[in-house]
Amino acid sequence: MSSAAKTLALLSHFTDLRPEIGLSQLCRLAGRDKATTYRHVQALEEAGFVEQNPATKRYRLGPAFLQLARTRERTVPRKAGVEAPLHMLAEATGETAHVAVLSGTTLYALHQLESVKHSTRVLIDVNTFPLHATASGLCALAFGPTELLDLASKTMPRFTPETITTPDALEGEIAVTRQRGFAQSSGGYEHDVHSMSAPIFDQTDLFAGTVSVACVATRVTPELARIIYEHLVLASRGITYNWGGSVPDIIEAAWAGSLTGTEALEPMT
Amino acid sequence: MSSAAKTLALLSHFTDLRPEIGLSQLCRLAGRDKATTYRHVQALEEAGFVEQNPATKRYRLGPAFLQLARTRERTVPRKAGVEAPLHMLAEATGETAHVAVLSGTTLYALHQLESVKHSTRVLIDVNTFPLHATASGLCALAFGPTELLDLASKTMPRFTPETITTPDALEGEIAVTRQRGFAQSSGGYEHDVHSMSAPIFDQTDLFAGTVSVACVATRVTPELARIIYEHLVLASRGITYNWGGSVPDIIEAAWAGSLTGTEALEPMT
DNA sequence: TGTATCGGTTCATATATTGAACCATTGGTT
DNA sequence: AACCAATGGTTCAATATATGAACCGATACA
Numbered sequence: 240m241s242s243a244a245k246t247l248a249l250l251s252h253f254t255d256l257r258p259e260i261g262l263s264q265l266c267r268l269a270g271r272d273k274a275t276t277y278r279h280v281q282a283l284e285e286a287g288f289v290e291q292n293p294a295t296k297r298y299r300l301g302p303a304f305l306q307l308a309r310t311r312e313r314t315v316p317r318k319a320g321v322e323a324p325l326h327m328l329a330e331a332t333g334e335t336a337h338v339a340v341l342s343g344t345t346l347y348a349l350h351q352l353e354s355v356k357h358s359t360r361v362l363i364d365v366n367t368f369p370l371h372a373t374a375s376g377l378c379a380l381a382f383g384p385t386e387l388l389d390l391a392s393k394t395m396p397r398f399t400p401e402t403i404t405t406p407d408a409l410e411g412e413i414a415v416t417r418q419r420g421f422a423q424s425s426g427g428y429e430h431d432v433h434s435m436s437a438p439i440f441d442q443t444d445l446f447a448g449t450v451s452v453a454c455v456a457t458r459v460t461p462e463l464a465r466i467i468y469e470h471l472v473l474a475s476r477g478i479t480y481n482w483g484g485s486v487p488d489i490i491e492a493a494w495a496g497s498l499t500g501t502e503a504l505e506p507m508t
Numbered sequence: 509m510s511s512a513a514k515t516l517a518l519l520s521h522f523t524d525l526r527p528e529i530g531l532s533q534l535c536r537l538a539g540r541d542k543a544t545t546y547r548h549v550q551a552l553e554e555a556g557f558v559e560q561n562p563a564t565k566r567y568r569l570g571p572a573f574l575q576l577a578r579t580r581e582r583t584v585p586r587k588a589g590v591e592a593p594l595h596m597l598a599e600a601t602g603e604t605a606h607v608a609v610l611s612g613t614t615l616y617a618l619h620q621l622e623s624v625k626h627s628t629r630v631l632i633d634v635n636t637f638p639l640h641a642t643a644s645g646l647c648a649l650a651f652g653p654t655e656l657l658d659l660a661s662k663t664m665p666r667f668t669p670e671t672i673t674t675p676d677a678l679e680g681e682i683a684v685t686r687q688r689g690f691a692q693s694s695g696g697y698e699h700d701v702h703s704m705s706a707p708i709f710d711q712t713d714l715f716a717g718t719v720s721v722a723c724v725a726t727r728v729t730p731e732l733a734r735i736i737y738e739h740l741v742l743a744s745r746g747i748t749y750n751w752g753g754s755v756p757d758i759i760e761a762a763w764a765g766s767l768t769g770t771e772a773l774e775p776m777t
Numbered sequence: 778t779g780t781a782t783c784g785g786t787t788c789a790t791a792t793a794t795t796g797a798a799c800c801a802t803t804g805g806t807t
Numbered sequence: 808a809a810c811c812a813a814t815g816g817t818t819c820a821a822t823a824t825a826t827g828a829a830c831c832g833a834t835a836c837a
Contacts, residue, residue: 242794242824243548246512247555250576258583262815272796277816279512286516287636290611293712296815300580302609302616305587306635307519308577309619311569314527320571323562442574480556483574511793511825531784541827546785565784 245271246279250288250300259297308483320481321350324450324474329354331470332452332463335361338439338478339368339375340448344390346370346379349448361432361453369428371395371409372402374436375449377422381413382438382490383446388413401426420493421468422449431456435467437475438490442483450474468498514540515548519557519569525633528566586717589750590619593719593743598623600739601721601732604630607708607747608637608644609717613659615639615648618717630701630722638697640664640678641671643705644718646691650682651707651759652715657682670695689762690737691718700725704736706744707759711752719743737767 252260252268260268266276280298283289287303321338328336329352337351346368353360370376370391380387392406403409416422422436433456441447452467472494479486521529521537529537535545549567552558556572581587590607597605602625608615615637622629639645639660649656661675672678685691691705702725710716721736741763748755 241547241551242511243515243551244554246515247551247557250555253576253579253583255579255582258579263813273815274796274817275794278510278794282510282512282516284612285513286519287611287614287616288516299583300576302580302584302586302611302618303519303635304573304577304580305619306617307522307569308573310522310524310527311571311573313524314522314568315571442578481571483571483578485575532782542784543786543827544825547825 242279245269245275246282249276249279249283253289253300259292259295259299261295261297265298317482318350321450321478322352324477324481325350325352328352328450328452328470328474332454332467333357334452334454334458334467335363336450336452336474337363337375338448338450341379341383341446344384344387346373346375346449357455357458359455361429361455363453369396369398371404372398372424372428374422374424374434375451377412377416377424378436378438378449378451379446380409381416381422398428399426399430401430403427418493419497420490421471421497426456433459435464435471437471439475439482440479440484440486444484444487447482447484448478450478465498472498511548514538514544515551518545518548518552520635522558522569523633523635525631528561528564528568530564530566534567586751587619590719590747591621593746593750594619594621597621597719597721597739597743601723601736602626603721603723603727603736604632605719605721605743606632607717607719610648610652610715613653613656615642615644615718626724626727628724630698630724632722638665638667640673641667641693641697643691643693643703644720646681646685646693647705647707647718647720648715649678650685650691667697668695668699670699672696687762688766689759690740690766695725702728704733704740706740708744708751709748709753709755713753713756716751716753717747719747734767741767 249265249269252265262273262277262280265280266273269276280289284291284298284301287301289298290301291298317340325336325338333354333356335351335353338349339346340349348363348366348368351363353362368375370380370387372395376391380391392409395402395404395406395409397404403412420437424434424436426432433454434451435454436449436451438446439448439450450471452471454463454467476486518534518538521534531542531546531549534549535542538545549558553560553567553570556570558567559570560567586609594605594607598621602623604620604622606620607618609618617632617635617637620632622631637644639649639656641664645660649660661678664671664673664675664678666673672681689706693703693705695701702723703720704723705718705720707715708717708719719740721740723732723736745755
């Protein structure tokens with residue numbers, strides 16, 4: 240591990256819950272000698288990445304981040320971070336992968352990618368996703384702001400015989416979704432489409448959108464569903480990271496519960 | 509210079525105007541060997557501070573900044589209270605308004621806003637402001653901690669023919685700044701830029717940063733200068749209040765003196 | 778075809794990093 | 808008031824780690 244890497248690793252110990260860290264505490268957290276940690280912190284302070292609170296002598300994140308975060312946002316639009324995970328998702332599942340973003344109370348299609356594996360594939364041809372009738376929508380209802388549910392309950396147009404059209408049924412499905420960490424919709428919007436969806440979070444750590452796989456319904460098997468779930472987890476982690484967020488512990492726990500039996504899944508980078 | 513410091517210094521080369529940098533170009537900018545630069549960039553990439561654009565192979569700032577900037581702002585709220593006063597300042601003057609914060613002995617760019625009034629406008633494209641060559645820097649020297657002057661006097665690189673490069677001239681300018689309550693710099697850093705700057709104070713009632721207006725030099729008239737001064741006062745009071753501080757009486761008195769007499773408002777000759 | 782870039786890799790050299798032991802202060806306990 | 812256990816910060820010999828010239832393969836260009 241390079242000296243620079245050790246230095247950078249120090250920054251990861253500063254969080255919302257522990258925004259100020261003294262030298263000794265930082266040593267313990269980093270598991271490194273005090274002199275070493277001190278020099279590393281000096282380098283960080285020099286560059287504006289940490290600053291010392293004059294009152295407490297403890298260190299906190301510095302002002303340089305604001306400027307650099309601004310440049311990052313200007314450089315990389317949100318869509319750019321979605322391309323690679325979606326590609327992997329579509330490849331691994333052989334189905335259509337897509338991402339939607341929540342803006343206000345509407346889920347907008349942001350990007351989609353079709354796998355070339357099969358000659359039949361699902362094409363997403365809507366700009367916005369109905370909340371009650373799609374896996375993405377259920378995901379938003381389960382993990383997004385609560386006002387979405389009030390709005391969705393008001394009008395639930397029927398698209399297919401499978402569409403959920405009663406508030407009770409909707410709430411039941413949302414409960415299952417919360418417990419699982421994924422949403423699922425079989426033919427609720429378009430007849431032959433089976434969809435699975437996981438939430439994405441941004442730098443506010445709030446629900447920001449969904450990543451989904453839309454399958455031709457006749458191809459769905461338990462094995463494929465499992466593969467899709469596993470890769471949805473990876474894609475969600477990857478996109479969430481790229482958008483500057485972190486997956487809430489409660490979601491990770493739900494995923495772990497749904498995927499028991501598989502080895503630990505590494506985040507996508 | 510430590511290896512970590514060299515690594516961190518690489519990040520300062522990424523700006524809005526140069527958001528993506530290839531390995532070779534980064535070597536030249538950093539003035540360092542390619543292998544060294546490569547390893548440093550690797551360490552940065554590992555930590556999420558840069559990422560490689562797969563298409564161009566060039567590097568750009570990474571997603572880690574979004575999270576860290578958010579934590580910084582939650583720890584030390586600075587940016588939140590700056591938006592509104594800057595907006596008013598930019599609107600009222602028709603020029604570019606910006607805020608810098610002092611951390612240690614360095615002035616970091618915090619936020620900026622360009623007025624849409626004119627088709628030509630000043631773009632702030634630096635992360636840190638040189639103390640001797642900018643209005644913000646002069647402001648820090650005049651109203652900030654005394655050790656800044658020792659530091660600034662040591663190295664005063666010349667950026668333009670107008671740059672102050674002798675300690676005597678610098679001290680003279682600082683004296684004028686103290687007396688006026690504003691700093692002023694005409695083309696000292698970039699040739700066609702005329703800048704005016706007022707200090708900001710935080711909850712310790714010590715100098716915490718600057719609020720400035722950067723004008724296209726050819727547009728500066730005594731009338732515009734007066735408007736800028738008046739609105740700088742308002743912006744400084746507003747931001748100082750928001751940061752939990754209060755403007756020292758001595759500064760208020762200096763402002764009052766500057767804004768009654770007309771001669772003090774004349775631009776630098 | 779030859780040349781000049783580019784991103785990335787290797788390896789001997791020597792320079793910069795390391796941590797135990799050491800201060801000087803501070804704040805709480807007896 | 809003396810004591811103790813923290814804290815932030817410093818020193819120096821030992822050595823682990825960073826360094827850069829030279830190299831590689833790929834690409835672009837003329």
